[in-house]
Amino acid sequence: MDSPAQTLDLSRWRERPLGVGYRRWVIVVAGLRELFRTRFAKFLLSVAWSAGLMIALAGFAFSQSLAEGGWLQTLAIKAGPRMEAMFTVVTGLVAMYPDVLVNGVFTAVFWAHSYLGLWLSLLALSSVVPQLITRDRSSNALIVYLSRPLTSTDYLLGKLGIIVGVLVLVWTGPLLVGWLLSMLFATDRDFIVYSFEPLLRALAFNGIALVALASLALGVSALVRRPQLTVAIWMVMWIGLGTVAQPPRAPAWIKRTSITRNLNEVRQEFFRLDAALTDAGAKLPLLDQRFIGNLNGAAKKAEAADFDGALLGLGVMAVLSSWVFFRKLRPE
Amino acid sequence: MPPVLPAGDCIIEAAGLGKTYGTQRALRDVTVQVPRGTIGLLGPNGAGKSTFIKCLLNLETPTTGSAKVLGVDIRAANRASREKVGYSPEQDCHIAGMAGCEYVTYCGQLSGMPFRQARQRTHEILDLVGMGQERYRLVDTYSTGMKQRVKLAQALVHDPEVVFLDEPTNGLDPSGREHILKLIGSLWRDLGISVVMCSHLLRDIERVCDRVMIIGHGRLLEHDSIVGLKARHRRIVEIAPARDTERFQAAFAGAGLTVVKLSNGKLRVESASDSIEWVLELMRTHDLPPAEIVSNPDALHELFIKSISADHG
Numbered sequence: 001m002d003s004p005a006q007t008l009d010l011s012r013w014r015e016r017p018l019g020v021g022y023r024r025w026v027i028v029v030a031g032l033r034e035l036f037r038t039r040f041a042k043f044l045l046s047v048a049w050s051a052g053l054m055i056a057l058a059g060f061a062f063s064q065s066l067a068e069g070g071w072l073q074t075l076a077i078k079a080g081p082r083m084e085a086m087f088t089v090v091t092g093l094v095a096m097y098p099d100v101l102v103n104g105v106f107t108a109v110f111w112a113h114s115y116l117g118l119w120l121s122l123l124a125l126s127s128v129v130p131q132l133i134t135r136d137r138s139s140n141a142l143i144v145y146l147s148r149p150l151t152s153t154d155y156l157l158g159k160l161g162i163i164v165g166v167l168v169l170v171w172t173g174p175l176l177v178g179w180l181l182s183m184l185f186a187t188d189r190d191f192i193v194y195s196f197e198p199l200l201r202a203l204a205f206n207g208i209a210l211v212a213l214a215s216l217a218l219g220v221s222a223l224v225r226r227p228q229l230t231v232a233i234w235m236v237m238w239i240g241l242g243t244v245a246q247p248p249r250a251p252a253w254i255k256r257t258s259i260t261r262n263l264n265e266v267r268q269e270f271f272r273l274d275a276a277l278t279d280a281g282a283k284l285p286l287l288d289q290r291f292i293g294n295l296n297g298a299a300k301k302a303e304a305a306d307f308d309g310a311l312l313g314l315g316v317m318a319v320l321s322s323w324v325f326f327r328k329l330r331p332e
Numbered sequence: 333m334p335p336v337l338p339a340g341d342c343i344i345e346a347a348g349l350g351k352t353y354g355t356q357r358a359l360r361d362v363t364v365q366v367p368r369g370t371i372g373l374l375g376p377n378g379a380g381k382s383t384f385i386k387c388l389l390n391l392e393t394p395t396t397g398s399a400k401v402l403g404v405d406i407r408a409a410n411r412a413s414r415e416k417v418g419y420s421p422e423q424d425c426h427i428a429g430m431a432g433c434e435y436v437t438y439c440g441q442l443s444g445m446p447f448r449q450a451r452q453r454t455h456e457i458l459d460l461v462g463m464g465q466e467r468y469r470l471v472d473t474y475s476t477g478m479k480q481r482v483k484l485a486q487a488l489v490h491d492p493e494v495v496f497l498d499e500p501t502n503g504l505d506p507s508g509r510e511h512i513l514k515l516i517g518s519l520w521r522d523l524g525i526s527v528v529m530c531s532h533l534l535r536d537i538e539r540v541c542d543r544v545m546i547i548g549h550g551r552l553l554e555h556d557s558i559v560g561l562k563a564r565h566r567r568i569v570e571i572a573p574a575r576d577t578e579r580f581q582a583a584f585a586g587a588g589l590t591v592v593k594l595s596n597g598k599l600r601v602e603s604a605s606d607s608i609e610w611v612l613e614l615m616r617t618h619d620l621p622p623a624e625i626v627s628n629p630d631a632l633h634e635l636f637i638k639s640i641s642a643d644h645g
Contacts, residue, residue, distance in 0.1 A: 013491040017444025026441040140425040147419040
């Protein structure tokens with residue numbers, strides 16, 4: 001009887017293997033493909049991109065305020081002389097104070113979007129966390145990765161890529177595309193110039209959140225071998241510690257254990273919504289004292305109260321998480 | 333001591349390789365040069381076989397010594413040392429939520445194969461290991477035998493030059509075992525893929541491998557070709573007569589040979605040579621009825637026991 005290898009026309013593969021970048025990319029794609037097979041993830045994706053579309057629409061509508069004969073002006077004229085007068089005032093203010101209004105409005109839009117983006121990312125990561133390292137440890141699949149031409153660093157970078165992919169798809173992507181679309185139809189260069197800084201702030205916050213979430217997700221995922229337990233730990237880290245950190249009189253060190261609270265502090269510091277509101281109250285004419293007082297009050301609330309402590313908390317979390325996932329992976 | 337081989341001919345070159353876990357020495361000063369071919373790795377449980385393989389694959393960091401796989405230093409060139417290596421571990425190692433076909437393709441891609449080639453070879457390899465339509469089912473739903481096959485497939489998908497197989501026939505039914513053993517045997521013979529096979533089934537090793545390494549207490553006790561090992565072993569002939577067992581016994585005893593009757597009715601005789609010509613001659617002379625004659629039936633088993641006992645001693 002022929003041997004199995006002789007009875008089959010087995011092609012040989014003697015080509016040069018693709019590089020390590022490709023192999024890491026394969027891990028990323030496989031992880032994301034698996035995640036977005038689920039209805040839950042598809043739902044999150046649709047919410048995220050709807051929000052991106054809302055940014056685009058909001059930016060587009062705002063930019064129409066400077067469009068002579070644009071649809072916003074036509075609507076105002078149709079609504080009566082009062083609306084037309086209001087439209088003329090707003091147009092005038094935007095034209096005179098683009099640094100305050102364009103910057104301020106986009107800061108507020110991106111600030112609001114960062115809440116949704118972070119929340120969607122945390123939800124998506126709840127599904128991803130067990131798939132990152134936990135499952136590979138429990139099913140011994142880690143051996144399959146590490147017995148191939150991949151190091152544990154490559155493996156971790158691949159898994160990190162999955163988290164980056166999730167955040168890009170549910171947060172950064174909609175934010176950037178929303179801004180780009182709104183700028184495509186912008187009627188004035190000022191919209192691009194004065195919305196760019198808020199965009200950079202939003203992206204910087206996005207980057208900080210990415211590092212914090214990625215390290216925590218990898219750490220939690222590497223901690224135990226049971227997927228259900230991993231999800232439970234993730235929920236405790238997110239919702240449990242978030243709740244504990246809520247009371248205003250809670251000790252600072254307890255507050256700093258919450259990733260959502262720490263990121264909230266970083267958000268306030270990065271977006272500087274307080275500065276935008278104070279600026280608006282100080283620079284814009286035609287505002288009565290009560291309205292200016294409201295703006296200043298809102299600015300006070302939007303101030304970061306413990307930015308350094310929050311950064312310290314995030315740093316400690318990242319270091320501890322890194323220690324966990326490097327320790328739990330077999331040596332190279 | 334086997335002669336020093338040219339570097340290109342070796343799949344494994346280890347020099348003083350050792351691994352310690354706390355106070356326990358799992359691997360002690362293993363120095364060996366293993367030529368290409370099909371090599372069996374034998375040893376009792378906890379002898380250090382798997383540790384040896386894991387050290388070679390960098391899954392465990394050796395505490396002492398150095399090693400090269402296919403001429404590539406495992407520490408100096410970590411990734412490159414595994415580029416042309418396949419590994420099928422003893423335990424399950426599937427990725428949950430993936431179909432068999434998808435899993436093997438993914439493993440091919442992890443070794444640097446473009447998707448299209450990986451998918452094509454996946455189907456060929458899955459045919460080779462004897463998997464049919466089950467390949468489209470989730471690996472989580474596979475029986476032990478099917479998991480074993482898919483594990484072998486992932487080790488072969490990227491066309492490695494050497495493949496490490498840890499207990500590859502565990503959990504397979506007799507026909508499945510037969511198929512996989514034939515396949516393993518043909519890997520070197522027909523495809524030029526060297527095999528290092530770890531098994532506690534000595535008959536599987538004897539049947540498939542042309543060389544054997546015996547490891548005990550973390551030490552390399554024996555390393556030689558099967559032929560070489562058998563030549564160093566006392567020669568035994570096992571005879572299963574069709575009838576007249578007593579006449580056989582009498583004939584051997586009359587020739588001055590030590591004969592032992594086994595519980596299964598077979599006769600075991602110590603022989604002076606590997607040839608069985610003298611048995612046939614004796615049967616002709618005494619007009620004995622036909623019998624099944626097997627030379628050195630359990631040579632490897634006896635040698636294994638002897639090596640392990642010597643190590644204990």
